[in-house]
Amino acid sequence: MRILLVALNAKYVHTNLAIRYLRESIRGEFPDVDLREFTINEPIERIAAEIYEVKADVIGFSCYIWNLKETLAVIRQLRPTSPHTRILVGGPEVSFEAEAFLRENPEIDGAVLGEGEITFLELMRAWESGSEPSQVQGLAWRSSTQKIVLNPPRQQIAMAKLPNPYNPKEELQGRLAYVETTRGCPFNCQYCLSSTFQGVRYLPAERFREILRQTLQCGARTIKLVDRTFNVNKEHSFKILDIAREEAAHYPPGAGIRIHCEIAGELLDEDWLHYLQDYPKDLVQFEIGVQSTNPETLAIICRPQHFERWAKYVREIRSMNKAHLHLDLIAGLPKEGWESFRGSFNEVYAVQPDMLQLGFLKVLKGSGL
Structure with a gap:
């Protein structure tokens, strides 16, 4: 399973800590994982095109108040050309009112709520095995029948x-x-x-x-x-x-x-x-x-x-x-x-x-x- 983690930073000099944690949390079991970082000032079409070329099975986006608008625009560009790709979001801007967020954004398959290192790994295991992630804590997700499910929260990580x-x-x-x-x-x-x-x-x-x-x-x-x-x-x-x-x-x-x-x-x-x-x-x-x-x-x-x-x-x-x-x-x-x-x-x-x-x-x- 090919996994791509994406961040739209405010400036080129910035780095995204969250996607680096997620990569290292899953790389032992899912070695085909990569990162892409862009800035919110780059053309949406160019960002979407570069992400599309990766041909990932799962794309995860790191969302904050400064990049949510641009991130959603990229996702909407990607969805028609990648209908079978699972699209996931996480970060503080999507960790609250997640059910409403997924209803408003039908292009997205799930949202990681809060700290994601364990949640993301368990979700990848579920999707890899072909099962629905009903037991993955700290997750809001869209089922095969398009029902939005809010799983119990996850405890904080040591x-x-x-x-x-x-x-x-x-x-x-x-x-x-x-x-x-x-x-x-x-x-x-x-x-x-x-x-x-x-x-x-x-x-x-x-x-x-x-x-x-x-x-x-x-x-x-x-x-x-x-x-x-x-x-x-x-x-x-x-x-x-x-x-x-x-x-x-x-x-x-x-x-x-x-x-x-x-x-x-x-x-x-x-x-x-x-x-x-x-x-x-x-x-x-x-x-x-x-x-x-x-x-x-x-x-x-x-x-x-x-x-x-x-x-x-x-x-x-x-x-x-x-x-x-x-x-x-x-x-x-x-x-x-x-x-x-x-x-x-x-x-x-x-x-x-x-x-x-x-x-x-x-x-x-x-x-x-």
């Missing part, structure tokens, strides 16, 4: 059981490599999909070393950790940063290696200041999601924080000149009018981060807003 997504080796020079060392988040922010599940799971530190070493050997120089809150556990965070320092030491000082981490400002403390004093300059970049400093807004979105309390740690890190600091705000949050947003902007700007990033509220399926 990260120690996940494969190295960057096997086999690939050329990553000039591209961003995405890596996760945790899944889950301690917070319950209502604009975020992490509010839909509880708990935090950790990748063993030495597994991270294996993945980091591989990505660096393949030419990647910017490693973006997709952990929702990298500094949720200091012991884990410091181990990961120790490994980053040790692996980067194998390369010349001007190699330009940088580890990008998203952290919570309210979890910074004196231990972090002490740790960073001896850390190599410019190896790490911290992104801190302030989002708003308006107490009323923060209460509505369930984002408890006191910016004035932890801003001093940001100033200290800034004065060390060790790490690049990006602070984020979201425009469009509840109760955040022009005057309130002006106050949030001015408070964050006064800290003088290396970059102040402004994003606009995106209402995600499954989030609390």
Whole structure:
């Protein structure tokens, strides 16, 4: 059975972590599996033509808020010319309200809901054997009679059981490599999909070393950790940063290696200041999601924080000149009018981060807003 996994990225430099996990999860049993990555700016007809030429039995698409429109357009181009190909989607944009999604998109045979590594493998086994996937957890699917079936959800996966997504080796020079060392988040922010599940799971530190070493050997120089809150556990965070320092030491000082981490400002403390004093300059970049400093807004979105309390740690890190600091705000949050947003902007700007990033509220399926 020939399987193709597809992602339409926002830019060429981006890589899709999800399809790499899925490939490695099934490759032992289904070696005829390949990846194709495009960008949302490429012509739909050209993308569909290249996918069609693979002549895959199963095509899986990774769906996000930034690529769903274009992905569905590709699928609609493919379906008339590939009537017997099974088309599958997965990702946060299709994991909620899946039954309605399949009704609205009859070209699609199924949707993987939530974490897909085990679900995708079990589904491939079912389709390979010619049976319907009625026992595959974490799946919405269309039966042979066109009935839409929603299977029970799947339990979360222990990260120690996940494969190295960057096997086999690939050329990553000039591209961003995405890596996760945790899944889950301690917070319950209502604009975020992490509010839909509880708990935090950790990748063993030495597994991270294996993945980091591989990505660096393949030419990647910017490693973006997709952990929702990298500094949720200091012991884990410091181990990961120790490994980053040790692996980067194998390369010349001007190699330009940088580890990008998203952290919570309210979890910074004196231990972090002490740790960073001896850390190599410019190896790490911290992104801190302030989002708003308006107490009323923060209460509505369930984002408890006191910016004035932890801003001093940001100033200290800034004065060390060790790490690049990006602070984020979201425009469009509840109760955040022009005057309130002006106050949030001015408070964050006064800290003088290396970059102040402004994003606009995106209402995600499954989030609390």
